[in-house]
Amino acid sequence: MTVVTLGAKATPEDIMAVLDLDGCVILDRLAPPEVMRPAATALACLLEQSPPGAGTFCGSRTRRIASLIRRAPAIHHLVTNPTVLAVMAEIFGGHCDRFQLNVTQAIRIEPGETAQALHRDDDLYPFHHDGYEVRVNCMWALTPFTAANGGTCLVPGSHRWPVERPVHADEIIPGEMAAGSVLIYYGSTYHGGGANASSAPRDGLVIGYALGWVRQMENQYLAVPPEEARRLPEALQRLIGYQAHRPNLGWYECRDPIAILRDDDAAAGAEDMFPEGHYERLQQNRTPEVVE
Ligand SMILES: O=C(O)CCC(=O)C(=O)O
Ligand SMILES: [Fe+2]
Incomplete structure (x- = not known):
């Protein structure tokens, strides 16, 4: 069992075929270096200045920063990446008029951090929605993701499992990818940040999307108040919730x-x-x- 990796030229149909089966997929180097480098540099600088978190879920050797539409304009191209938006349209299209941005969060897992508990991000939305997805995350690799440095661990296929179904240790697969790649995973797929046994931090950027009619995980109107939102292109204004x-x-x-x-x-x-x-x-x- 592996996390399937497709090339950057994969079509939304190719990507959907893997997502339907596995609930997760990696797109190898979807962002070219000229897009990824400025984003990774801006986020590394912000992560540097942020305090480590607390609690077993957030991690004590993990730093997180949010409000990234405002704080890190260099990520806007990633938020509106055409391949990602086409895939989100496929996933959410039949269940809402328009999907929306749900969350932006950069996550640095530092050396010595232990593995995060496996979970479904879906648990944020406590209503039955068998047969369709409410939220989907895209984890962009700002640094390489490896089994050793805390690459996100996934349980491919688990998006279809009932809650009673246990996870066997050999079903947990580290998502390994080069910088610039993106891991797309359903809210219903079991996953968790990995343990970082390496000597360098692992930096990732979560850009999440959701059905247009649920409450957003990140309060975008506080993160990007109207004075700031006015300066953005309309497509981004709408995506962050000004619609x-x-x-x-x-x-x-x-x-x-x-x-x-x-x-x-x-x-x-x-x-x-x-x-x-x-x-x-x-x-x-x-x-x-x-x-x-
Ligand atoms: O950092 C990661 O690889 C995953 C983090 C995650 O799944 C979460 O915080 O919900
Ligand atoms: Fe998660």
Whole structure:
């Protein structure tokens, strides 16, 4: 058993075929050095200045930093990587109008850190969603990921397992990849940070996406307040959450929040954002009959 690695030219169909079977896949050097190097340098500098974490899950020899859309503009190209966005559209497309950015987090696992407990990131969303994914993470390798330095450990295929199914030790596989590669793993796939037995830190960048109608893991409106968001391209503004999801989820002043980043319709009134046929379905299925 291995974590399947595909070349950077793999199509969304190739990638989906592996994800469906294994719940995880590595895309070898998807980011070219001219994109990866500035991102890795900016994040290494921020990680350097951040204190180590606390607790068995966060790790005491692990440093984490967030709010990276604002703090590290060099990652914007990774957030909007076309291959990644095409794969997210495949995964989430049938279950929401638009997917969204869920979380940005750089993680440095330092020498001597022990392995993180295996987990499903999905546990953040405590509702039944068999048969579809709520969140998916992309772990970009800022340094090489190896079995020795704490490369993320994965249990391929576990996205389909019932909770009662134990994990056998030989089913846990270290995700090994070159810098610039990305590991995509479903929220339902068991994984965890590895132990770092090497003498150098392992730096990774998590960029997570989710269905457009769940609460985001990272509060993007505090991380990127409107004054900052106004400077971003519209595609990124929408991805980080400055958009409503039909019908009327996440609206602001009864309107789609993309409007607050523009000055054009500040005075406009409330607006339905129902999908086609929604109101009719509401009337047929949900609106109670009113009797005298
Ligand atoms: O750092 C890693 O390799 C994985 C971290 C992780 O899975 C988490 O913190 O949820
Ligand atoms: Fe995790």
